Amino acid sequence: MVNLKKYRLALILLAAFILIPLTIGNTTDVHNVIIYILIYAMVGEAWNLITGFTGQTSFGHAAYFGIGAYTSTIMLQYYHITPWIGMLVGGLIAAALAFVINFQMFKLKGHYFAIATLCVAEILKTIFSKWKWVGAGDGIALTPIVALIPDAPKSAWGKIAWLSLDVRNRLPFLFTTLAMFVIVFIVCAALENSKIGFYWKAIRESHEVAESIGINPRNYKLLAMCISAFIAAIGGTFFAQFFKYIDAITVFPMSVSMIFVLVTVLGGLGNIYGPIIGAVIYYSLDLIMRRLTGSSGSGLDQVVFGALIVLITCTEPLGIMGIVEKVKARLLKKKEGGKENG
Amino acid sequence: MADAVRVNPYNPAENSKPVDELLKIQNITKKFGSLVANEDVTFSIHHGSIVSLIGPNGAGKTTLFNSISGYYPPTSGKVYFEGKDITGKPAYEICKLGITRTFQVVKTLKEMTVEENIMTGAFLHTGSRRQAQKDAAAILEMTGLSDKKGIKGGSLTIIDKKRVEIARALATKPKLLMLDECMAGLNQTEIKDVMNLCLRLRDEGITLLIVEHIMEAIMPISDWIVVLNAGKKIAEGLPQDIVDNEEVIKAYLGDRYNAESKKS
Numbered sequence: 001m002v003n004l005k006k007y008r009l010a011l012i013l014l015a016a017f018i019l020i021p022l023t024i025g026n027t028t029d030v031h032n033v034i035i036y037i038l039i040y041a042m043v044g045e046a047w048n049l050i051t052g053f054t055g056q057t058s059f060g061h062a063a064y065f066g067i068g069a070y071t072s073t074i075m076l077q078y079y080h081i082t083p084w085i086g087m088l089v090g091g092l093i094a095a096a097l098a099f100v101i102n103f104q105m106f107k108l109k110g111h112y113f114a115i116a117t118l119c120v121a122e123i124l125k126t127i128f129s130k131w132k133w134v135g136a137g138d139g140i141a142l143t144p145i146v147a148l149i150p151d152a153p154k155s156a157w158g159k160i161a162w163l164s165l166d167v168r169n170r171l172p173f174l175f176t177t178l179a180m181f182v183i184v185f186i187v188c189a190a191l192e193n194s195k196i197g198f199y200w201k202a203i204r205e206s207h208e209v210a211e212s213i214g215i216n217p218r219n220y221k222l223l224a225m226c227i228s229a230f231i232a233a234i235g236g237t238f239f240a241q242f243f244k245y246i247d248a249i250t251v252f253p254m255s256v257s258m259i260f261v262l263v264t265v266l267g268g269l270g271n272i273y274g275p276i277i278g279a280v281i282y283y284s285l286d287l288i289m290r291r292l293t294g295s296s297g298s299g300l301d302q303v304v305f306g307a308l309i310v311l312i313t314c315t316e317p318l319g320i321m322g323i324v325e326k327v328k329a330r331l332l333k334k335k336e337g338g339k340e341n342g
Numbered sequence: 343m344a345d346a347v348r349v350n351p352y353n354p355a356e357n358s359k360p361v362d363e364l365l366k367i368q369n370i371t372k373k374f375g376s377l378v379a380n381e382d383v384t385f386s387i388h389h390g391s392i393v394s395l396i397g398p399n400g401a402g403k404t405t406l407f408n409s410i411s412g413y414y415p416p417t418s419g420k421v422y423f424e425g426k427d428i429t430g431k432p433a434y435e436i437c438k439l440g441i442t443r444t445f446q447v448v449k450t451l452k453e454m455t456v457e458e459n460i461m462t463g464a465f466l467h468t469g470s471r472r473q474a475q476k477d478a479a480a481i482l483e484m485t486g487l488s489d490k491k492g493i494k495g496g497s498l499t500i501i502d503k504k505r506v507e508i509a510r511a512l513a514t515k516p517k518l519l520m521l522d523e524c525m526a527g528l529n530q531t532e533i534k535d536v537m538n539l540c541l542r543l544r545d546e547g548i549t550l551l552i553v554e555h556i557m558e559a560i561m562p563i564s565d566w567i568v569v570l571n572a573g574k575k576i577a578e579g580l581p582q583d584i585v586d587n588e589e590v591i592k593a594y595l596g597d598r599y600n601a602e603s604k605k606s
Contacts, residue, residue: 194471195468195471195474198454198462199462201462205454205495206451208433209451211412211432211434211437213442213466213513214437214438
């Protein structure tokens with residue numbers, strides 16, 4: 001039996017994600033924000049596996065995100081293959097790329113590894129912005145499924161729409177993304193509590209200790225990176241399907257890699273709830289700011305985020321979940337103290 | 343007690359059977375550039391014994407530890423474990439064969455609880471979390487850490503960190519446990535605890551190789567002592583012989599301990 005109390009926060013979040021878009025947030029604006037939250041939190045979870053759990057800082061997850069976006073888009077656009085297969089193929093390509101690159105790169109440690117990961121995404125960005133077959137600088141705009149397959153049914157909930165992940169009505173797409181996020185979350189939670197998760201954390205804490213208790217650090221780091229790349233590519237597919245247009249500057253730049261870093265660090269590095277909490281706060285604030293200032297043009301949101309991140313990283317390196325856990329520990333202490341007194 | 347009937351496998355007066363070698367170190371030399379950290383060290387460790395490696399600071403004890411456990415390959419020489427050549431194998435493979443070490447500077451997994459620290463070691467022999475937890479519980483009990491299992495490794499006191507260090511190594515179910523100065527910095531009672539733990543482990547069939555500075559602790563529990571000085575083995579023998587060895591006294595023990603041991 002799964003201990004429901006242990007996953008109380010997850011259940012509350014899930015309920016909120018189902019109810020809010022149907023009730024108080026039933027506007028396109030809010031739906032868009034929630035979809036972005038889910039996509040970035042999904043890739044944040046992926047990033048958390050390699051950096052939060054295994055301790056290998058990657059600043060180049062846009063590489064795997066972009067590969068997922070490009071693979072599924074090309075397969076859909078050029079060969080009319082559903083993105084459901086496209087995302088799996090994209091995931092496998094991303095994982096294979098992660099394996100090949102990191103096989104050598106894991107000889108680097110700490111900052112040097114982080115710099116190397118940064119370069120991989122930049123190299124891909126340059127290649128994809130020059131490569132004619134993938135649209136070069138123009139990118140690829142996804143043709144609506146109705147134009148691509150003439151006799152597709154018009155209903156948003158129809159079979160073809162599901163198969164193609166078409167976004168004509170945002171709600172079905174939102175719930176599909178939510179379902180995918182839940183799967184990713186469960187996979188990550190299961191990994192964290194397994195032998196693999198324990199070994200990842202041991203590697204994060206100390207390479208020497210890991211080796212002394214029979215762990216081959218490189219194999220486990222590669223495993224973390226490949227799983228992480230696979231999930232990031234799935235996130236990339238959802239992004240491409242939602243955004244309906246991709247080019248190298250949209251999916252491969254450092255700023256995209258930094259979003260994954262940002263939401264996870266904000267929410268809590270090495271905590272399974274970190275990415276989703278971070279993404280929720282980041283994008284809700286973004287939405288509020290935009291409503292307050294009229295547009296994002298004023299730049300006020302950037303100033304507030306900058307301040308928020310400085311504040312959080314300085315006072316609580318484990319992010320918002322770190323604060324939550326501290327408060328919880330204090331409350332528990334108080335409760336026990338109260339019992340003793342009474 | 344088991345001590346009364348126990349036979350020191352190294353003592354020819356007690357043990358007539360042929361020696362049963364678990365680990366054999368043959369002509370190990372380790373150079374770092376022009377610095378010779380270990381020079382031509384040879385000795386062997388018998389099944390079920392406690393062997394101590396002593397020597398002044400910089401004698402090359404930890405280097406030898408690293409050569410055996412696979413952290414640095416030796417420049418020349420061989421290490422045999424259960425008759426198999428394990429020289430130069432990576433540390434994680436050597437651990438899988440049955441040699442686990444601890445570190446002189448304790449390396450507790452800070453962000454993991456005591457129980458999780460030990461479970462990580464226990465996962466070597468099982469893929470199941472439940473089994474690892476069960477194995478860890480037995481080791482928590484043995485090392486006296488049961489009531490601290492929920493505390494994060496980073497916030498433990500030094501004695502508990504050292505206990506966790508030993509417990510995590512034990513969880514890998516080693517045949518040979520190598521302890522690197524696990525008593526340094528502990529008070530008298532705590533040292534007694536570790537000594538008793540060592541004896542208990544020996545009685546359970548684990549062979550121990552101990553690097554230690556505290557003579558009062560090491561002499562009574564060791565079956566055999568190997569003395570290193572400036573990278574070379576200068577003596578090996580039964581504890582009572584080592585304390586009388588002139589060269590060892592000169593190099594390391596100092597006259598004070600010599601006088602004290604003669605008194606008693």
